[in-house]
Amino acid sequence: MDDKKGLDKKERLLAALDQGMVMIHLDARRPGVLVPASIRGEAHLRLNLSYRFDPPDLTVGEWGVRCTLSFSGSRFTVAVPWSALFAIASHVTKEFWMYPDDMPPELLQQPATARPQQPMPVPVAAERPRTFLREVPSERERAEEPKPPEVPPEGPQDDPPPPRRGHLRLVK
Numbered sequence: 001m002d003d004k005k006g007l008d009k010k011e012r013l014l015a016a017l018d019q020g021m022v023m024i025h026l027d028a029r030r031p032g033v034l035v036p037a038s039i040r041g042e043a044h045l046r047l048n049l050s051y052r053f054d055p056p057d058l059t060v061g062e063w064g065v066r067c068t069l070s071f072s073g074s075r076f077t078v079a080v081p082w083s084a085l086f087a088i089a090s091h092v093t094k095e096f097w098m099y100p101d102d103m104p105p106e107l108l109q110q111p112a113t114a115r116p117q118q119p120m121p122v123p124v125a126a127e128r129p130r131t132f133l134r135e136v137p138s139e140r141e142r143a144e145e146p147k148p149p150e151v152p153p154e155g156p157q158d159d160p161p162p163p164r165r166g167h168l169r170l171v172k
Contacts, residue, residue, distance in 0.1 A: 005082070006083075009088065014060055016088060020092035021048055021092065022088060022091065023089045024047050024065065025044060025045070025089070027102075028084070029043060032064070032081040033080055036074075044106075044107055055067050064080050064084070086098065086099045
């Protein structure tokens with residue numbers, strides 16, 4: 001591969017695939033692109049790739065990307081040269097790399113709000129809200145809890161809606 005941009009795309013795609021699912025954005029009309037006939041005319045085709053799909057033939061090489069994917073339940077071997085790929089998005093890290101020089105002219109002419117946008121940077125682990133688990137009492141435990149005495153409201157107030165009942169139940 002003599003194309004520095006192709007090498008950059010390859011390295012970014014491989015790094016993103018190591019993290020998990022990746023969406024590639026491509027112009028399916030470009031020479032060398034092999035996709036099902038029904039989507040061959042797409043200027044902005046998005047394909048999801050992942051090692052978790054257990055692809056028998058996912059190849060990221062000097063030429064581009066090759067992989068057998070499922071389209072409406074039918075398997076099809078896709079081929080995407082680097083020149084047709086204009087963006088890579090990681091579903092896991094939310095990172096997004098765009099290559100404007102390879103974008104179809106139709107997308108460049110669209111208003112900026114209609115184009116694929118780079119998402120906000122993902123906060124580092126220390127800045128992310130911490131996930132926590134809490135125990136939800138079972139229906140039996142809730143039935144055994146003493147009910148607080150009802151106090152009539154003092155004046156007209158909007159009553160808050162009753163709490164929603166959980167949809168999960170304990171199965172023993």
